[in-house]
Amino acid sequence: MTKPSSPSLPMEYSDEVAAAKQRGAPIVALESTIITHGMPYPGNLDMARSVEAIIREQGAVPATIAVIHGVLHIGLDDAKLEALSKTQGAMKLSRADLAFAIAERRTGATTVAATMIAAARAGIRVFATGGIGGVHRGAEQSFDISADLDELARTGVIVVCAGAKAILDIPKTLEVLESRGVPVVTYDSENFPAFWSRESGLKSPLMLNSPAAIASFQRTRELLGIDGGMLVANPVPVESEIPREEMEIYITRALDNAASEGISGKAVTPYLLDNLFRLTDGRSLETNIALVENNARLAAGIAVALAAND
Amino acid sequence: MTKPSSPSLPMEYSDEVAAAKQRGAPIVALESTIITHGMPYPGNLDMARSVEAIIREQGAVPATIAVIHGVLHIGLDDAKLEALSKTQGAMKLSRADLAFAIAERRTGATTVAATMIAAARAGIRVFATGGIGGVHRGAEQSFDISADLDELARTGVIVVCAGAKAILDIPKTLEVLESRGVPVVTYDSENFPAFWSRESGLKSPLMLNSPAAIASFQRTRELLGIDGGMLVANPVPVESEIPREEMEIYITRALDNAASEGISGKAVTPYLLDNLFRLTDGRSLETNIALVENNARLAAGIAVALAAND
Amino acid sequence: MTKPSSPSLPMEYSDEVAAAKQRGAPIVALESTIITHGMPYPGNLDMARSVEAIIREQGAVPATIAVIHGVLHIGLDDAKLEALSKTQGAMKLSRADLAFAIAERRTGATTVAATMIAAARAGIRVFATGGIGGVHRGAEQSFDISADLDELARTGVIVVCAGAKAILDIPKTLEVLESRGVPVVTYDSENFPAFWSRESGLKSPLMLNSPAAIASFQRTRELLGIDGGMLVANPVPVESEIPREEMEIYITRALDNAASEGISGKAVTPYLLDNLFRLTDGRSLETNIALVENNARLAAGIAVALAAND
Numbered sequence: 044m045t046k047p048s049s050p051s052l053p054m055e056y057s058d059e060v061a062a063a064k065q066r067g068a069p070i071v072a073l074e075s076t077i078i079t080h081g082m083p084y085p086g087n088l089d090m091a092r093s094v095e096a097i098i099r100e101q102g103a104v105p106a107t108i109a110v111i112h113g114v115l116h117i118g119l120d121d122a123k124l125e126a127l128s129k130t131q132g133a134m135k136l137s138r139a140d141l142a143f144a145i146a147e148r149r150t151g152a153t154t155v156a157a158t159m160i161a162a163a164r165a166g167i168r169v170f171a172t173g174g175i176g177g178v179h180r181g182a183e184q185s186f187d188i189s190a191d192l193d194e195l196a197r198t199g200v201i202v203v204c205a206g207a208k209a210i211l212d213i214p215k216t217l218e219v220l221e222s223r224g225v226p227v228v229t230y231d232s233e234n235f236p237a238f239w240s241r242e243s244g245l246k247s248p249l250m251l252n253s254p255a256a257i258a259s260f261q262r263t264r265e266l267l268g269i270d271g272g273m274l275v276a277n278p279v280p281v282e283s284e285i286p287r288e289e290m291e292i293y294i295t296r297a298l299d300n301a302a303s304e305g306i307s308g309k310a311v312t313p314y315l316l317d318n319l320f321r322l323t324d325g326r327s328l329e330t331n332i333a334l335v336e337n338n339a340r341l342a343a344g345i346a347v348a349l350a351a352n353d
Numbered sequence: 354m355t356k357p358s359s360p361s362l363p364m365e366y367s368d369e370v371a372a373a374k375q376r377g378a379p380i381v382a383l384e385s386t387i388i389t390h391g392m393p394y395p396g397n398l399d400m401a402r403s404v405e406a407i408i409r410e411q412g413a414v415p416a417t418i419a420v421i422h423g424v425l426h427i428g429l430d431d432a433k434l435e436a437l438s439k440t441q442g443a444m445k446l447s448r449a450d451l452a453f454a455i456a457e458r459r460t461g462a463t464t465v466a467a468t469m470i471a472a473a474r475a476g477i478r479v480f481a482t483g484g485i486g487g488v489h490r491g492a493e494q495s496f497d498i499s500a501d502l503d504e505l506a507r508t509g510v511i512v513v514c515a516g517a518k519a520i521l522d523i524p525k526t527l528e529v530l531e532s533r534g535v536p537v538v539t540y541d542s543e544n545f546p547a548f549w550s551r552e553s554g555l556k557s558p559l560m561l562n563s564p565a566a567i568a569s570f571q572r573t574r575e576l577l578g579i580d581g582g583m584l585v586a587n588p589v590p591v592e593s594e595i596p597r598e599e600m601e602i603y604i605t606r607a608l609d610n611a612a613s614e615g616i617s618g619k620a621v622t623p624y625l626l627d628n629l630f631r632l633t634d635g636r637s638l639e640t641n642i643a644l645v646e647n648n649a650r651l652a653a654g655i656a657v658a659l660a661a662n663d
Numbered sequence: 664m665t666k667p668s669s670p671s672l673p674m675e676y677s678d679e680v681a682a683a684k685q686r687g688a689p690i691v692a693l694e695s696t697i698i699t700h701g702m703p704y705p706g707n708l709d710m711a712r713s714v715e716a717i718i719r720e721q722g723a724v725p726a727t728i729a730v731i732h733g734v735l736h737i738g739l740d741d742a743k744l745e746a747l748s749k750t751q752g753a754m755k756l757s758r759a760d761l762a763f764a765i766a767e768r769r770t771g772a773t774t775v776a777a778t779m780i781a782a783a784r785a786g787i788r789v790f791a792t793g794g795i796g797g798v799h800r801g802a803e804q805s806f807d808i809s810a811d812l813d814e815l816a817r818t819g820v821i822v823v824c825a826g827a828k829a830i831l832d833i834p835k836t837l838e839v840l841e842s843r844g845v846p847v848v849t850y851d852s853e854n855f856p857a858f859w860s861r862e863s864g865l866k867s868p869l870m871l872n873s874p875a876a877i878a879s880f881q882r883t884r885e886l887l888g889i890d891g892g893m894l895v896a897n898p899v900p901v902e903s904e905i906p907r908e909e910m911e912i913y914i915t916r917a918l919d920n921a922a923s924e925g926i927s928g929k930a931v932t933p934y935l936l937d938n939l940f941r942l943t944d945g946r947s948l949e950t951n952i953a954l955v956e957n958n959a960r961l962a963a964g965i966a967v968a969l970a971a972n973d
């Protein structure tokens with residue numbers, strides 16, 4: 044006897060992810076705003092393919108997450124990845140509007156917060172991204188703080204990033220994470236990184252130097268019944284970094300440019316990133332790609348370590 | 354064989370609400386501080402009866418929520434509504450003290466936060482009010498932020514309001530809601546309203562133009578396992594609004610008056626509302642009644658749409 | 664047939680606490696940073712023993728909580744208590760790193776936030792401490808806010824303290840607790856205390872004057888399904904207080920000293936406490952011990968009242 048069908052979530056796994064789930068193989072979630080809003084085509088597609096390939100090389104399965112025409116996709120096959128990389132006008136989805144895009148049959152890319160929610164819903168425990176959102180400079184007046192921070196406090200997914208983008212207020216970002224009880228673990232370094240740079244000038248609250256140790260920490264959190272996520276900060280490789288002293292000169296200049304052109308509100312972050320691309324002759328983008336690849340590698344390692352102990 | 358009786362919550366449904374629950378009929382929760390603290394008798398009773406009548410006309414059942422002599426009431430019959438409208442010295446209950454009033458056998462009216470908790474406890478998914486609490490002007494120094502905002506982030510009830518009262522800091526209120534991942538949907542307008550005015554000068558994060566679409570959004574959130582509430586902002590009808598440009602003059606004057614009379618802390622909000630009543634020759638109150646009625650109508654429509662899909 | 668063993672949390676009850684749990688006897692959790700970071704040996708051991716004795720005199724069982732070599736201890740026998748009181752370099756554990764210390768087999772003392780998590784995990788509902796962390800002075804610029812406040816909003820344990828240390832920003836601490844929906848109940852006084860002083864100059868949001876009333880409030884919160892904790896502020900006995908007017912002179916002086924010596928960040932709080940010890944000729948420490956003992960007594964009373972109704 045079958046129950047009357049109840050409405051169900053329009054959620055679709057790629058064949059590769061569905062198979063991985065069935066055999067209990069390690070999976071790494073990936074966000075999609077980096078594809079739709081972070082880089083132009085075809086660089087974004089190249090990056091996305093390279094990141095997925097790295098995860099497979101490490102013995103895990105990539106699950107890029109996006110809402111396409113109202114369906115929440117957990118894993119995109121190559122045709123869908125390519126189509127997404129050419130999509131114009133996709134929404135940029137966070138906790139507040141992930142369900143909105145699904146209900147309204149829209150197409151949207153997932154930020155850190157929305158990717159965490161979708162990953163948790165799909166039973167995926169590790170997620171690789173470039174950098175998380177944080178406390179914006181001037182937030183003591185504007186109260187502009189990314190929803191990523193509260194999401195880390197409530198959703199049990201490990202987020203591997205290269206720190207918070209240095210255009211944010213990094214000391215305040217760390218303070219909010221501390222107030223919210225979110226572990227901040229820097230991988231194999233005592234210094235909390237600053238996205239393009241290996242150092243932010245701030246010590247990391249915690250440090251671990253193996254994927255197995257990170258997996259063990261997370262398992263202990265689950266055994267204790269602690270329900271939030273964990274931030275793993277992974278400094279960009281030395282050969283790809285733009286050192287902090289140099290980067291600060293560009294950021295100061297970009298902030299000056301934004302101020303003199305009267306840029307404000309939501310327009311500030313894209314303006315600064317574009318400005319930094321030009322001030323660094325494109326190096327900021329190269330570093331960005333290198334750090335995402337580096338994070339994918341570490342995230343895959345953590346996923347493998349977690350799966351080994353299930 | 355009966356179990357030994359365990360202590361149970363002193364909670365009482367009105368006959369009308371109990372019957373509605375039994376047949377699965379749509380129910381709309383209503384707060385009670387608007388009755389005890391928002392307007393004088395007998396205007397408050399007229400307003401409460403009119404709001405309940407509108408909900409019934411739309412095919413839903415009103416459930417005014419209050420704590421009376423230590424009993425949490427979900428729905429008040431007319432005699433209790435009248436008695437409450439004449440009550441002096443009722444507590445103004447929020448998350449922190451809703452249970453306090455029950456345990457201490459006190460009488461108290463519920464704010465937005467406490468009404469959400471009681472509604473969720475009673476299985477009611479939609480709630481109509483005038484305006485929510487928010488970030489107070491000067492909160493960057495005082496840290497004075499209403500508990501309503503955190504409640505929206507954690508309790509799964511749809512709150513239909515006319516925005517946040519314009520005496521608050523509306524930009525910061527929207528920032529906190531964004532940081533907390535609360536959807537802010539304006540009904541049938543791109544502009545986030547400002548209680549007495551149809552516009553606040555700020556775009557709404559999201560827009561939907563039918564109760565069915567709002568119900569569908571909420572169902573999708575539940576299917577995703579997202580646990581917080583949703584704010585639906587419903588601009589006051591044109592014929593009842595006090596336009597923003599005009600209202601800002603009154604608000605500036607009221608703020609000046611408060612400053613010159615040395616009003617501070619918890620006394621500021623009631624002082625400002627009273628001052629606005631006099632500066633607008635009573636129009637601010639007429640607008641307030643019109644918007645609450647308007648919100649009751651929309652909330653009933655959403656409750657009907659939600660019930661149709663259960 | 665036995666299930667394959669799954670990894671379990673390294674958690675160990677003292678014999679006394681294990682026996683109390685089995686017979687449903689009242690238990691009071693105690694934090695351990697006061698032992699490792701709050702006072703020097705042997706004063707810390709004397710204080711810890713005296714606090715445990717007071718709890719036993721009141722008919723409850725003390726459960727001092729700490730992580731020792733990676734094992735979460737719920738209750739320490741006298742040998743372990745003595746060893747902990749002599750330990751150098753213990754971590755100071757909060758929500759973010761409690762599991763870290765366990766996973767990495769480290770030794771750490773628990774702050775208010777971590778003690779609440781461990782107590783809730785062990786089924787202990789009341790916890791006595793000296794003072795909670797709060798909003799630091801200057802937080803409008805630094806965003807430095809203790810994780811204790813968010814923990815109170817999410818973990819259902821009653822925390823008995825003597826208020827927040829007066830070196831914090833007490834008005835802002837109360838605002839954050841209000842925004843987060845945390846009940847703040849002062850025991851038998853209308854005035855919220857300030858750790859060394861019976862008054863902070865601020866009214867308490869709520870007041871109750873018996874352990875039974877506090878227990879009844881907490882049971883009602885549980886019946887309502889409200890999941891967070893409750894703060895019970897217990898003013899230090901008159902004979903042990905340093906009056907507010909006097910204490911403010913010392914605090915102002917200590918803040919001036921910190922500023923002129925360029926103390927900043929995490930170094931500020933220990934510097935101020937040490938400075939106050941010297942400015943008061945040791946009275947600040949005597950008051951600290953007296954208030955912890957006073958809180959242990961009240962917490963035991965509440966635990967007894969809660970157990971009587973289970």
Ligand SMILES: [Mn+2]
Nearest residue numbers: 187188189531
């Ligand atoms: Mn923002």
Ligand SMILES: [Mn+2]
Nearest residue numbers: 497498499841
């Ligand atoms: Mn307030």
Ligand SMILES: [Mn+2]
Nearest residue numbers: 221807808809
């Ligand atoms: Mn801090």
